[in-house]
Amino acid sequence: MRAVLVILADLLRGDTQADRVVPPTGFTARLTLFAAAAMTFLAVFALALSLATGRLAHNWSTELARSATLRISTSQDQVAAQTAAALQVLQTTEGVASARALSEAEQQALLEPWFGPDVPIADLPVPQLIEIIETRKGYDAEGLRLRLAAEVPGAVLDDHTRWRRPLVRAASRIRAMGLLSLGLIGGIMAAMITLAAHSALAANAQVIAVLRLVGARDDFIARAFVRRFTLRAISGAILGLALGLGGILLLPSAQPEGGFLTGLGFQGWGWIWPFLLPLLAGAVAFWATRRAARRILRGLA
Amino acid sequence: MIELDNLAYSYGGGELLSEISLRLAPGSFHFLTGPSGAGKTTFLKLCYGALIPTAGRAMLFGQDVRELGRDDVALLRRRIGVVHQDCQFLDHLPLAENIALPLMVSGRDVAAEAQNLDDLIAWCGLSHRRNALPPELSGGERQRAALARAVIMSPEVILADEPTGNVDWEMSQRLLQLLVELNRMGKTVMIATHDLSLIRAAKSQVQTRVLRIANRRLQLAGADL
Ligand SMILES: Nc1ncnc2c1ncn2[C@@H]1O[C@H](COP(=O)(O)OP(=O)(O)O)[C@@H](O)[C@H]1O
Numbered sequence: 411m412r413a414v415l416v417i418l419a420d421l422l423r424g425d426t427q428a429d430r431v432v433p434p435t436g437f438t439a440r441l442t443l444f445a446a447a448a449m450t451f452l453a454v455f456a457l458a459l460s461l462a463t464g465r466l467a468h469n470w471s472t473e474l475a476r477s478a479t480l481r482i483s484t485s486q487d488q489v490a491a492q493t494a495a496a497l498q499v500l501q502t503t504e505g506v507a508s509a510r511a512l513s514e515a516e517q518q519a520l521l522e523p524w525f526g527p528d529v530p531i532a533d534l535p536v537p538q539l540i541e542i543i544e545t546r547k548g549y550d551a552e553g554l555r556l557r558l559a560a561e562v563p564g565a566v567l568d569d570h571t572r573w574r575r576p577l578v579r580a581a582s583r584i585r586a587m588g589l590l591s592l593g594l595i596g597g598i599m600a601a602m603i604t605l606a607a608h609s610a611l612a613a614n615a616q617v618i619a620v621l622r623l624v625g626a627r628d629d630f631i632a633r634a635f636v637r638r639f640t641l642r643a644i645s646g647a648i649l650g651l652a653l654g655l656g657g658i659l660l661l662p663s664a665q666p667e668g669g670f671l672t673g674l675g676f677q678g679w680g681w682i683w684p685f686l687l688p689l690l691a692g693a694v695a696f697w698a699t700r701r702a703a704r705r706i707l708r709g710l711a
Numbered sequence: 712m713i714e715l716d717n718l719a720y721s722y723g724g725g726e727l728l729s730e731i732s733l734r735l736a737p738g739s740f741h742f743l744t745g746p747s748g749a750g751k752t753t754f755l756k757l758c759y760g761a762l763i764p765t766a767g768r769a770m771l772f773g774q775d776v777r778e779l780g781r782d783d784v785a786l787l788r789r790r791i792g793v794v795h796q797d798c799q800f801l802d803h804l805p806l807a808e809n810i811a812l813p814l815m816v817s818g819r820d821v822a823a824e825a826q827n828l829d830d831l832i833a834w835c836g837l838s839h840r841r842n843a844l845p846p847e848l849s850g851g852e853r854q855r856a857a858l859a860r861a862v863i864m865s866p867e868v869i870l871a872d873e874p875t876g877n878v879d880w881e882m883s884q885r886l887l888q889l890l891v892e893l894n895r896m897g898k899t900v901m902i903a904t905h906d907l908s909l910i911r912a913a914k915s916q917v918q919t920r921v922l923r924i925a926n927r928r929l930q931l932a933g934a935d936l
Pocket residue numbers: 722727745746747748749750751752753754
């Protein structure tokens with residue numbers, strides 16, 4: 411990273427006089443600018459996707475994983491006794507940090523979205539819910555189920571892993587695909603800039619011949635091209651970054667119930683990543699053009 | 712500085728040049744003549760490392776051209792000023808910048824040498840054209856510009872391939888004058904030409920040797936000129 415910054419600083423300081431030895435070539439300039447802008451635009455979204463799914467997978471596998479719910483459904487007169495029995499079992503279960511029966515008000519709040527505020531829950535045969543908070547190590551769900559089956563017949567353990575696991579797996583896959591996309595985007599940009607550089611070098615064969623005749627070393631000639639393509643790629647990437655971030659900011663802001671889609675964006679330190687993209691684009695362009703220039707120059711007379 | 716030892720060259724067919732040996736002493740002034748197609752341009756290219764001899768040895772500043780890398784060749788071209796027969800320029804840069812190009816590519820401070828550049832451009836009679844682009848120049852102006860570019864680095868050796876091919880008599884005298892002047896400053900000069908009057912004009916000003924390519928060999932021409 412340091413090396414890249416040093417090179418970029420050197421490029422930006424530049425030798426504007428030496429740059430003039432290569433005539434401005436409209437077509438390759440526009441191609442490079444466009445490729446860098448488009449690829450950075452895509453990279454912003456791939457990055458946002460990777461970061462958001464990463465966050466999601468992390469949240470699901472930490473917060474949700476640490477809580478479970480025990481449901482007691484039995485005849486009304488049995489509820490109190492079975493709840494007490496269940497709490498008793500839970501308190502002696504290794505891996506359970508705390509267990510607590512939800513109050514009537516809390517249960518009402520949970521059910522309100524479905525039944526409305528006026529339904530008297532106390533009069534309905536609603537199961538009693540017990541919230542379980544796990545320790546970091548977690549408990550043995552199967553063991554707990556067996557004990558509950560013996561001691562609290564009306565208890566059903568819902569440990570969330572059933573639906574959580576595939577979601578966490580999906581989130582990790584999406585994140586991996588996002589990262590793969592970033593890699594592909596970088597590769598395509600390198601390929602396009604290599605093509606543009608080849609075309610620029612071919613178009614300037616006579617310029618290169620004259621420069622060689624008056625004593626220019628390959629490095630000097632390569633630098634003139636490399637500097638140009640790197641600066642163009644950086645400008646294009648800045649443009650693409652601005653458009654990409656604009657698009658991200660225009661997305662509706664994250665809502666708790668919106669879940670995944672509205673969470674697509676950058677948070678906290680994550681904001682650093684998109685701003686590294688122009689530097690990365692510059693590094694890719696630098697590397698691709700230098701390779702192309704060196705290879706072509708070495709083949710010349 | 713330039714030593715050719717029993718050198719031969721062929722473009723692929725038969726040998727164009729054979730059994731050529733020559734030591735170019737520092738400060739000498741040579742003409743190279745011969746009919747068109749005899750191999751004068753080829754010979755000069757062997758002298759500045761653009762061609763590698765197919766047999767024998769060419770030593771430039773003590774280095775065998777066969778052992779030169781691309782960077783070595785580049786550095787060599789800063790020490791040998793060449794006026795090419797088909798002078799080529801960077802068509803998008805004005806004349807003055809084209810003449811300063813060798814300074815620029817060798818990393819010298821062009822601004823610091825602005826006075827030298829102006830003097831040289833004036834010497835070659837190009838002051839009024841200094842902002843013109845090369846495609847706008849006449850043949851003679853291009854040749855003068857090529858000479859100016861060849862000497863801007865103050866090279867030890869100057870090789871000129873038909874430098875007066877496109878200029879009128881007066882201007883050819885002027886170019887010759889410049890080359891004679893450079894020779895008096897200690898530079899080694901070799902001019903390929905078939906213009907015998909140019910050679911006669913030079914003989915009155917400077918001690919020259921005339922080399923002639925005939926029958927693939929390099930011969931020292933006698934006093935028959
Ligand atoms: N690159 C080349 N490939 C093949 N033949 C060449 C090449 N350059 C020159 N020749 C041939 O070599 C001969 C000598 O050319 P040249 O050195 O230019 O002669 P001069 O400068 O004396 O007119 C000519 O017959 C020319 O056709």
